[in-house]
């Protein structure tokens with residue numbers, strides 16, 4: 001096989017309380033990536049989108065992942081990758097992770113499935129390091145495994161696939177810039193034992209709620225006493241959107257990844273759609289353009305849509 005096309009989903013990292021360890025894939029938005037195995041050792045990256053991302057392989061998260069794979073296997077082949085990006089970079093919806101995970105996944109298929117999922121995570125983390133300075137796996141894991149994942153450890157790589165509850169996800173991306181690297185810089189390096197204990201309760205409650213399909217427990221556990229109070233200051237109308245979403249019937253939610261996107265989980269489609277309308281109108285009122293997505297948890301992650 002010489003050519004494949006992939007559909008690579010957006011991801012919501014952290015799931016509010018699980019900083020750097022929890023993440024979930026959604027159906028919408030998603031990127032499209034087309035891969036071709038080349039007889040020559042070059043890496044060619046082409047973007048068919050309007051984001052102006054670097055096409056130099058060492059400056060593009062997909063390129064860096066392919067360079068690492070090429071080096072590891074001492075390949076005489078190269079890759080051409082055409083990326084049609086719909087997940088806006090810097091959105092907090094795992095735009096960099098989609099390119100990184102998609103690159104590891106696509107190269108693996110073209111090379112005859114030499115890599116395990118853990119090895120794909122290993123290579124994809126180089127892409128996240130390029131984008132944010134840190135090899136975090138909470139976006140790339142759900143992209144590759146699908147559904148909701150727990151990054152038990154990145155060294156050694158130990159990923160746990162969790163249940164995928166039948167829930168709707170509403171996400172809003174206000175057009176304000178929050179770079180993951182900046183949103184990490186502002187975090188406190190030390191936390192109190194009291195807040196750590198509270199956060200452990202939230203994470204354990206969330207994982208238990210996900211595994212048991214206990215929606216009220218999921219709602220009670222979507223609470224972050226460490227990261228959200230600091231990062232939410234960067235997101236206009238964060239408190240208002242959260243409060244209004246809960247009034248409209250959301251189970252809970254918070255910052256998606258490092259922001260500025262905000263996500264909410266709901267049991268009913270109608271609730272998710274009402275929340276979407278509210279989110280849009282809150283930002284329209286203050287003249288901030290926003291993009292709103294109503295989607296579901298995506299249990300499959302990256303999908304091959306064409307193989308030639």
Ligand SMILES: Nc1ncnc2c1ncn2[C@@H]1O[C@H](COP(=O)(O)OP(=O)(O)O)[C@@H](O)[C@H]1O
Nearest residue numbers: 060061089090091092094095096099131179180
């Ligand atoms: N293929 C790519 N897709 C997305 N971002 C990329 C890509 N290549 C390089 N980047 C860089 O990664 C950064 C975006 O990553 P990040 O801030 O983590 O956004 P997101 O939260 O959407 O993943 C930007 O600086 C962007 O220029």
Ligand SMILES: N[C@@H](CCOP(=O)(O)O)C(=O)O
Nearest residue numbers: 013020092093094180257258
């Ligand atoms: N755990 C990371 C997740 C970053 O997600 P992104 O979608 O904003 O890239 C963090 O919170 O920094």
